[in-house]
Amino acid sequence: MPFGLTNAPASFQNLVNDIFADYLDILVVVYLDDIMVFSSSLDEHVKHVASVLQRLRDNNLFAKASKCVFHASSVEYLGYVVSSDGLKMDSSKVQQILNWPQPKNIKALQSFLGFANFYHCFIKNYSKKISALTSLLKKDSPFIFNEEALSQFQILKEAFTTAPILSHFNPSLPTIVETDASDYALGAVLSQVNDSGKHPIAFDSCKLLPAELNYEIHDKELLGIVWALKRWRAFLLSLSDSFEVLTDHCSLQYFMSSKVLTRRQARWEEFLSEFHFILTNAQAGWPLYQMPCHVRTTCTQRGGWISSARILKIFINFSSEMKFSSQDSFQES
Template identity: 50%
Template sequence: MEEYIKEALAQGYIRPSTSPAASSFFFVAKKDGGLRPCIDYRALNQITVKFRYPLPLVPTALEHLRGATIFTKLDFRSAYNLIRIREGDEWKTAFITPTGHYEYLVMPYGLANAPSVFQDFIHEVLWEFLHRCVLVYIDDILIYSRSLAEHRQHVAEVLERLREFQLFLKAEKCSFHQPSVQFLGYNISSSGIQMDEGKITAVRDWPAPATMKELQRFLGFANFYRRFISNYSSIADPLTNLLRNKPKSLLWSPAAEGAFNTLKRAFTTAPLLIHPDPDKPFIVEVDASTTGVGAVLSQQQGNPSCLHPCAFFSHKLNPAERNYDIGNRELLAIKLALEEWRHWLEGARHPFLVLTDHKNLEYLRAAKRLNPRQARWALFFTWFEFSISFRPGSKNTKADALSRMFAPEESPETPEPILPADLIVSPITWSQETLPPANASTNAPPGCPPGSQYIT
């Protein structure tokens, strides 16, 4: 922390403060192993007037890529720190550390309007290149061209413009002169634009059921989307037949295998799976089990309007994550889903809804006391505008099924003991009738509170 403060002071990012505000400060780990400074601006964000700068329509923007054969992706270094805080407003960003009280001179991470402000700023910088050879989505920049010679010129012009505005890139995360790239959840190449395989991996890699419970779980997931799958009942018949008469074991067959694979293909193709539409609000459904977490990104589309999935997500819990209690696992599910679909949800035009079957999470954003892990996640959540709503587990079948695909069967959770085992000698069971006679003549030990019964 001392090293960061010294460096930020030297760079002119922060200065000592006498502000009445004092948000808490800590670090969170980045994927590359580094640390990102984070400030808990939840209180500030609650009273901030939102800046609604429109994000580009992704399907419309992608139409400009037709005919392109070579691509370059750029990644900014400390993107938000490239923008100066308006003079006179610095005191609002003040934070407290063990080394002192400081305030930002540049835009820090965690402010509610940061994504929209940055999008507006980059559009002003690169306006003459937009839809000619550049696509910009918040801090994601794609340069595209029809030929290598043309591309070299485009890249040089864009880099020169960024240099004029003293905007710096992270070289190790930039990709230059590539025949194909991943951008905003799509695989883009000279062959065209395809859906990112990551959007459907969770369903495509679903293992064949080995038990009756696993089959019931898969059919529960499938049943929710049956309205979008032509001849669903006929396709699923070999699977539903396996559940008739409540057999004790699952007798898998080639017909069942074929039906299982046909349904999986149907989940990941149109008309069921749709491209996200930024003009419509998103719904994120999440669930956590003892072995994994699952999520579905959906939107209401069509006439009549129906809830269609845009993407699926699942994550196998590591040993440390399996030790989380159920509330923290559900919270982890929300965090991982928002990370996975950040390019759609951060700066979205409409607040989105998160559905969970853990009722206590409805009050997360108003919580006064959070442990360090929850505090880090809560700060990450401030980058998004969303609400959390409770949905009973019986109605949360889609995300629930995705979260439970990593283990054949799960045993009931055993509550963690409050006291370690080595502090317990042995349990003693007393009947209610024997307690009064046993304690009638027993005096309380010295220093103990009165009004209680003691056994010696």
């Protein structure tokens, strides 16, 4: 295939996807000419590698031995280090971030943030950590690298040295989504629990849009949940059981006294109806749907776990009878 053609990468990716269609995400991951074969045991791996090489040969494609690594427990792949433990950052790229000089202009700052953003999924509350830096990129904003910007620049660099290993997602394990909303940003953590405890799968964050900055706090909190579930929808819909959402939901008691949802809230409710999760107070550990007896009966009649959309509807339907605070409910439980 000639180099330099606009559609060459896409065409080649379609080719390898067709070649390995029945292997993809089962024993092989392919990005253009980077092929990673994974297996649960050495004996199985030998068979998988042989199958992949034979499939290439059958399609007149051949791997170059000098560019191959066989039977490795840890490999560098697309800027990450992949092992049985999970995903971690390439140490050479982390070192580049640590050695990055203080940006002197907008172009230099854009280069730094563009490079650092590649690993944003390893950094908790990444958007919050770079808020002062991104504000310098606004149109017609003077580039003044003040103490706040310098502090965030150093804090971000230090965050890369303490970033955890991100575990591989397992649909059979208990799953937790932690969300938080500040005045100007959203943050979330996807975690799973195994025999050794809770381990992060991914971190994510984003700055609120100008219109979203005007939302009431309860809408920002709910937006944080909706946004996180959208980000990890593919993971969460693959679960065989309900998952847990941890949030400071005290502000969500607004829905207990609201008999009518706004159009925006109604759209969120429709989206949330796809999922089955337990909404829990992150500080108290109190499940949001553990309500008085007559409400629990309603939940039980609907088959044990209730959907997230039903949680909001129960808030509204029983608002005239409940009239209790999160603190009171926790004490009664």
